[in-house]
Amino acid sequence: MLTKRIIPSLLLKDGRLVKGTRFAAYRDAGNPATTARAHNAQGADELFLADVMASKLGKSPDLDAIRVVARECYMPLTVGGGISSIDVAYRIFECGADKICMTTTALDRPVLLTELSRLFGDQAVVLGVDVTGGPGQRQLFDHRIGRPIAGKDWIGWMREAVGRGAGEIRLMAVDREGARTGMDLDLLHEAMAAVEVPVVFEGGADSLDHLDGALTAGADALAIGAMLVFSDNNIMKVKRFLAGRSHAMRV
Amino acid sequence: MRVSIVDYGAGNLDSVSKAFSFLGAEPVVVRTPEAIAVSDRLILPGVGAAGAAMKRLREGGLDEALTAAVRHRGVPMLGICLGMQLLAERLHEHETVSGLGWLPGDVNRIDGGSKHLRVPHMGWSGVRSTPAADRFFAETRGKREFYFAHSYTLATDAAAVAATVDYGANLTAAVLSGNVFAVQFHPEKSQKNGQALLQAFMDWNP
Numbered sequence: 001m002l003t004k005r006i007i008p009s010l011l012l013k014d015g016r017l018v019k020g021t022r023f024a025a026y027r028d029a030g031n032p033a034t035t036a037r038a039h040n041a042q043g044a045d046e047l048f049l050a051d052v053m054a055s056k057l058g059k060s061p062d063l064d065a066i067r068v069v070a071r072e073c074y075m076p077l078t079v080g081g082g083i084s085s086i087d088v089a090y091r092i093f094e095c096g097a098d099k100i101c102m103t104t105t106a107l108d109r110p111v112l113l114t115e116l117s118r119l120f121g122d123q124a125v126v127l128g129v130d131v132t133g134g135p136g137q138r139q140l141f142d143h144r145i146g147r148p149i150a151g152k153d154w155i156g157w158m159r160e161a162v163g164r165g166a167g168e169i170r171l172m173a174v175d176r177e178g179a180r181t182g183m184d185l186d187l188l189h190e191a192m193a194a195v196e197v198p199v200v201f202e203g204g205a206d207s208l209d210h211l212d213g214a215l216t217a218g219a220d221a222l223a224i225g226a227m228l229v230f231s232d233n234n235i236m237k238v239k240r241f242l243a244g245r246s247h248a249m250r251v
Numbered sequence: 252m253r254v255s256i257v258d259y260g261a262g263n264l265d266s267v268s269k270a271f272s273f274l275g276a277e278p279v280v281v282r283t284p285e286a287i288a289v290s291d292r293l294i295l296p297g298v299g300a301a302g303a304a305m306k307r308l309r310e311g312g313l314d315e316a317l318t319a320a321v322r323h324r325g326v327p328m329l330g331i332c333l334g335m336q337l338l339a340e341r342l343h344e345h346e347t348v349s350g351l352g353w354l355p356g357d358v359n360r361i362d363g364g365s366k367h368l369r370v371p372h373m374g375w376s377g378v379r380s381t382p383a384a385d386r387f388f389a390e391t392r393g394k395r396e397f398y399f400a401h402s403y404t405l406a407t408d409a410a411a412v413a414a415t416v417d418y419g420a421n422l423t424a425a426v427l428s429g430n431v432f433a434v435q436f437h438p439e440k441s442q443k444n445g446q447a448l449l450q451a452f453m454d455w456n457p
């Protein structure tokens with residue numbers, strides 16, 4: 001039986017981990033290697049690492065930091081940020097990443113999804129989808145400029161990306177990111193109804209009950225950031241709680 | 252003991268190498284038929300698409316070197332993920348590709364449709380092993396989740412299937428045939444369960 005994944009979401013900036021709100025106001029959140037080591041020891045099901053400045057500055061992600069984190073991971077590692085070419089993707093895999101996640105770079109060059117899935121398999125290609133706004137008013141969000149993207153249907157974009165070979169969706173409720181105001185389960189439902197690949201959901205979780213609710217709503221995996229960084233929760237405690245709520249967990 | 256990880260340009264060797272180093276082995280990454288020929292243990296890892304992978308194996312003459320070492324001289328081999336699927340006769344991805352053909356059968360896309368399963372099969376799933384494969388799974392008995400990430404699945408002779416995973420149907424999770432052991436999941440990414448399995452492969456003398 002396939003268990004539900006709980007994925008610490010780590011943001012990288014200037015060689016350190018940070019946590020912010022709505023892709024801004026970043027605060028220091030620790031050393032990448034020691035944090036990854038702790039999550040590995042506590043049985044995290046996967047790790048997500050994103051270089052938050054790479055795409056914004058139009059450069060490659062911090063490969064040294066990725067390599068250092070990968071060395072601590074005996075679980076899968078997904079890396080995002082600044083993946084604008086096959087060459088950059090190849091170097092990230094060489095650092096020890098298992099999957100690459102593209103958000104704005106895929107919007108710039110959708111054909112990258114096609115090319116990378118042909119080279120590395122669709123299981124290695126993740127589409128990041130940052131969505132802002134409520135039901136009926138949802139829009140894709142461009143974190144590089146801090147604004148919604150006009151005229152691009154987010155559902156249509158997800159379907160196109162999956163058709164091109166994206167094997168997983170990482171869905172971010174932008175308005176909830178770091179806000180710890182609860183998860184947008186309507187958004188999750190809309191995404192899961194639109195595509196047949198696994199959906200990793202992130203944004204807004206502040207309590208164990210929020211996580212329970214998102215899994216009950218059908219999420220395949222949950223990525224959690226602020227909730228792990230600025231509270232006394234850890235992966236082991238989170239997974240034991242969710243197992244106690246009858247979710248299939250690896251504990 | 253020379254543990255060789257075959258590099259055919261599909262990435263992710265670092266994870267496999269690191270996992271063997273963790274067990275105290277000194278793995279080497281090999282790219283030539285000559286290096287394959289002097290190996291005591293061979294690892295055929297796998298991230299990537301089947302067509303590109305087989306092309307690279309053939310272009311470099313690595314397929315023949317593997318056949319000579321594994322099939323003719325009995326060097327133990329571990330296949331991982333795509334490295335298991337390549338053992339089949341045919342792989343049906345974007346196009347149909349001839350595999351190594353060491354095992355009968357085909358690799359096809361996982362059918363998620365009828366049961367609304369999401370494809371790829373992505374994440375940690377429990378596996379059920381056969382008694383013949385006890386040496387690889389004994390350490391993890393009763394707690395056998397491994398990390399899977401695949402959209403395609405190998406259908407082969409029941410006699411060669413060493414473990415299955417329930418994902419809509421009983422999919423092949425591991426095969427065992429003579430001195431070849433191969434797994435669909437990623438032991439190098441499966442924390443303690445994976446390490447125990449890799450250690451069992453190192454201790455194996457078929």
